[in-house]
Amino acid sequence: xxxxxxxxxxxxxxxxxxxxxxxxxVNERYVQWISVIETPVENFVRQNELVLSTAIGSGxxxxxxxxxxxxxxxxxxxxxxxALGRHIFDIPKEVLDLAEAHxxxxxxxxxxxxxxxxxxxxMRELNNRQQKDRERSxxxxxxxxxxxxxxKGLKQILHFIExxxxxxxxxxxxxxxxHEHYNHSHRLIKSxxxxxxxxxxxxxxxxxxxPHDPMLHKFQLIKLEGYTxxxxxxxxxxxxxxxxxxxxxxxxxxxxxxLTNYIVTVLEHSTTTxxxxxxxxxxxxxxxxxxxxxxxxxxxxxxxxxWNQANSRAKLLGYNLRLPYFCxxxxxxxLQNLYEKIKREEGSFKQWIESMIRYIEEEIYYAAQSxxxxxxxxxxxxxxxxxxxxxxGQTNENPAAFLDLVERRLRNLLPDVVLSWGIGNYxxxxxxxxxxxxxxxxxxxxxxxxxxAGNRTLYEQTHIDRILLAIAQNEExxxxxxxxxxxxxxxxxxxxxxxxxxxxxxxxCHGNVSQTARFLNLHRQSLLYRLRKIESLTGLSLVxxxxxxxxxxxxxxxxxxxxxxxxxxx
Numbered sequence: 001x002x003x004x005x006x007x008x009x010x011x012x013x014x015x016x017x018x019x020x021x022x023x024x025x026v027n028e029r030y031v032q033w034i035s036v037i038e039t040p041v042e043n044f045v046r047q048n049e050l051v052l053s054t055a056i057g058s059g060x061x062x063x064x065x066x067x068x069x070x071x072x073x074x075x076x077x078x079x080x081x082x083a084l085g086r087h088i089f090d091i092p093k094e095v096l097d098l099a100e101a102h103x104x105x106x107x108x109x110x111x112x113x114x115x116x117x118x119x120x121x122x123m124r125e126l127n128n129r130q131q132k133d134r135e136r137s138x139x140x141x142x143x144x145x146x147x148x149x150x151x152k153g154l155k156q157i158l159h160f161i162e163x164x165x166x167x168x169x170x171x172x173x174x175x176x177x178x179h180e181h182y183n184h185s186h187r188l189i190k191s192x193x194x195x196x197x198x199x200x201x202x203x204x205x206x207x208x209x210x211p212h213d214p215m216l217h218k219f220q221l222i223k224l225e226g227y228t229x230x231x232x233x234x235x236x237x238x239x240x241x242x243x244x245x246x247x248x249x250x251x252x253x254x255x256x257x258x259l260t261n262y263i264v265t266v267l268e269h270s271t272t273t274x275x276x277x278x279x280x281x282x283x284x285x286x287x288x289x290x291x292x293x294x295x296x297x298x299x300x301x302x303x304x305x306x307w308n309q310a311n312s313r314a315k316l317l318g319y320n321l322r323l324p325y326f327c328x329x330x331x332x333x334x335l336q337n338l339y340e341k342i343k344r345e346e347g348s349f350k351q352w353i354e355s356m357i358r359y360i361e362e363e364i365y366y367a368a369q370s371x372x373x374x375x376x377x378x379x380x381x382x383x384x385x386x387x388x389x390x391x392x393g394q395t396n397e398n399p400a401a402f403l404d405l406v407e408r409r410l411r412n413l414l415p416d417v418v419l420s421w422g423i424g425n426y427x428x429x430x431x432x433x434x435x436x437x438x439x440x441x442x443x444x445x446x447x448x449x450x451x452x453a454g455n456r457t458l459y460e461q462t463h464i465d466r467i468l469l470a471i472a473q474n475e476e477x478x479x480x481x482x483x484x485x486x487x488x489x490x491x492x493x494x495x496x497x498x499x500x501x502x503x504x505x506x507x508x509c510h511g512n513v514s515q516t517a518r519f520l521n522l523h524r525q526s527l528l529y530r531l532r533k534i535e536s537l538t539g540l541s542l543v544x545x546x547x548x549x550x551x552x553x554x555x556x557x558x559x560x561x562x563x564x565x566x567x568x569x570x
Contacts, residue, residue: 001129002030002260003122005079005105008050013121016113021096022079022105029078029105030257034122036115039064041071048256049077050122052115059088062095069095073104080104081118085111133262140164140266144273154180154277161270165263167253170246171234171274176201179243191225200224202244203231221255224248228255234271234278242278245271292317293378300327300385302434310430323374323389327424327436328399329444330384332360333453334418359413360384367405383444387433390426398458399423420448421456442466449560465560472557484554487537499537500555502530506542507552 006026009017019026032048039058045051051072058064065088072080080099082091091106099106109118147157154171159182162169171180176196178189195201203220220231227248234243247267249258295313304310307321314321335356339349357379364386368375374389391397403421410417422444424436439459446465447457471477488499502520506527509515517527531542540547 001133001262002257003126003129004028004030005050007031007125008122009107011121011125013113013117014109016110017081018108020091020106020108021099022103025103025105026079028257031078031122031126034119034126036119037072039068041068041075043075045072045075045077047076049075050079050081051077052081052083052118054083054086055088057087062092065092066095066098069098069106073099073102078105079107081107081109083111083113083115084108130261133260133265137262137265137269141269144269148273148276148280154274154281155182157273157277158182161266164266165247167250168248169270170248171243172202172246173243174202174241176244188226195224201229201231201246219259222246227251228253230255230259232267232271234275236275236279242275245274288317292319292376293380295319296376296378296385296387297380299376299387299430299433300437302431304430307430319376320374324426325374325376325387325433325436326390326397326426327433327440328384328386328388328403329422329424329437329440330360330364330386331382331420331422331444331448332356332384332417333420334416338416356414356417357384360410360417360419363409363413364406366409367402370405371402373402385437387436400456403456418454420444420453422447423456423458425459446560468553468557468560471553472560480550481554481557484538484540484550485558488534488555489558491533491537497530497533499530499534500558502527503534503551503555506531507548511542511548 004027008014008031009019009026022029030048031050033046034050034052035045036052037044038053038056053068055065055068058068069080082088084090091108096106098104143160144157147160158169158171158180162182169182170178170192172178178192181189192201201222203222218232222229222231228251230247230249232245232247233241234245236242245267249255295317298304299310304313311321335353336349339352361377361379361384364377364384365375368388376387378385388399388402407419410419422440422442424439424441424443426432427435427439443457443459443462446462446469447455450465451457472481485500488503491497492499502516505519506513506516509519513524513527513531516522517524520527522530534540534551535542538547538551540551542548542551
């Protein structure tokens with residue numbers, strides 16, 4: 001409970017005191033400190049400080065004394081108590097008018113009353129009240145810890161805190177999104193989300209509510225429609241902010257008078273309790289996520305060999321293995337580049353990428369729920385590994401609707417992220433998870449090498465590419481292909497003429513020179529020069545179907561990148 005000027009005036013030592021100005025405010029202004037100050041004031045007076053003065057050095061000069069009182073008022077002191085009888089015998093009317101104009105409290109006291117006695121009495125009263133506040137706050141701390149030990153929900157903890165502070169509270173994540181609230185209107189929640197989108201919430205650090213008051217340096221003040229919100233950070237054990245606690249005051253409630261030592265201490269205990277609760281929740285969730293992730297990965301790798309074992313583990317984790325699933329692999333192509341461009345200050349690349357993957361996973365789960373499809377997922381080796389339920393009667397489906405929904409939502413949330421997808425086939429039995437995963441992995445690899453980033457590749461559509469892969473594994477064929485392609489690769493590297501691209505276009509245009517020239521926007525003679533150069537470098541004829549087939553086969557296998565380990569020296 002705060003000590004007001006009115007409480008100070010009720011002390012026995014203050015019986016002879018006389019209030020000259022601001023009497024109507026004595027029960028509103030509270031005392032946090034007490035000191036004796038003479039001119040000059042400078043920055044020696046803090047807010048809510050009861051200042052005692054003899055006016056030595058200024059009482060004999062109206063201008064100096066008026067400036068002294070003006071400086072005390074500007075320092076936001078609670079009141080000024082002046083001892084009359086030695087250096088000043090009466091407070092001038094000009095000074096009284098100044099104090100009245102600022103609703104400032106001026107008190108006179110006889111010279112005979114010792115400042116030391118006043119300070120002793122006021123400090124005793126302050127200490128008594130602080131001791132009572134400490135006892136009350138310690139009791140609140142014990143009750144909060146009891147709620148944690150009893151494993152109560154965050155809503156119950158929040159309700160308990162609200163009863164102590166008397167006003168509604170909101171807990172958010174570090175982005176300002178509401179994590180928990182108690183009995184607030186739908187209108188407030190909708191408005192809150194708008195404030196987050198507009199960047200009003202959360203307020204960044206560095207703009208504390210009352211920087212010169214050490215009690216309040218953690219608080220941030222936000223003016224919202226219908227509320228004055230006080231923002232207090234909720235820290236992790238590591239010291240990083242994991243969320244915020246907001247206290248919502250009606251606009252008519254003065255912030256500085258509301259934030260007593262007791263209220264501030266209760267709020268600090270509350271943020272500690274909330275941090276403990278969130279840490280425990282995060283630890284549980286991480287353990288569950290790790291168990292789910294390990295299970296999905298073991299299915300994909302074929303490390304579970306018993307249906308009974310797989311089913312029992314799946315039930316514990318909330319999965320239903322009796323449904324038909326096929327595998328989708330997603331690969332975020334450009335997260336490292338995005339991080340380098342953004343240069344986030346709130347965490348390392350590891351922390352940033354974890355949050356990005358979490359956002360992507362949330363949208364994948366949402367898309368599956370919207371389409372009423374069961375899903376199992378993990379993130380491993382920079383890839384999103386998804387097992388999604390097939391539609392009835394469609395064992396090898398094209399999941400276009402699912403991926404369209406995922407990417408449409410991600411474009412709003414993370415517009416610059418590029419994702420490549422590989423889609424496997426459905427296979428029966430427990431080993432089918434491994435087969436489908438291998439299908440998806442191969443489809444993803446082929447799609448990235450053949451079409452670049454940001455494409456979807458179905459395993460069903462990779463027949464030709466798989467044939468090329470099989471050919472590429474043969475050592476004798478590798479030697480033939482490398483010897484065929486090497487002269488063209490070296491020439492392109494040295495002259496930057498793109499003979500390989502020219503040959504591709506020529507093949508696509510079915511050997512029609514005019515059509516190829518138009519397609520490449522080349523003069524006919526320039527194209528003919530390139531074609532002759534291809535023949536001279538390779539020793540093959542473009543009018544011979546067998547030679548043309550060998551060239552096309554070599555280029556297609558080369559472009560897939562399966563000979564990256566076979567160095568061609570310039």
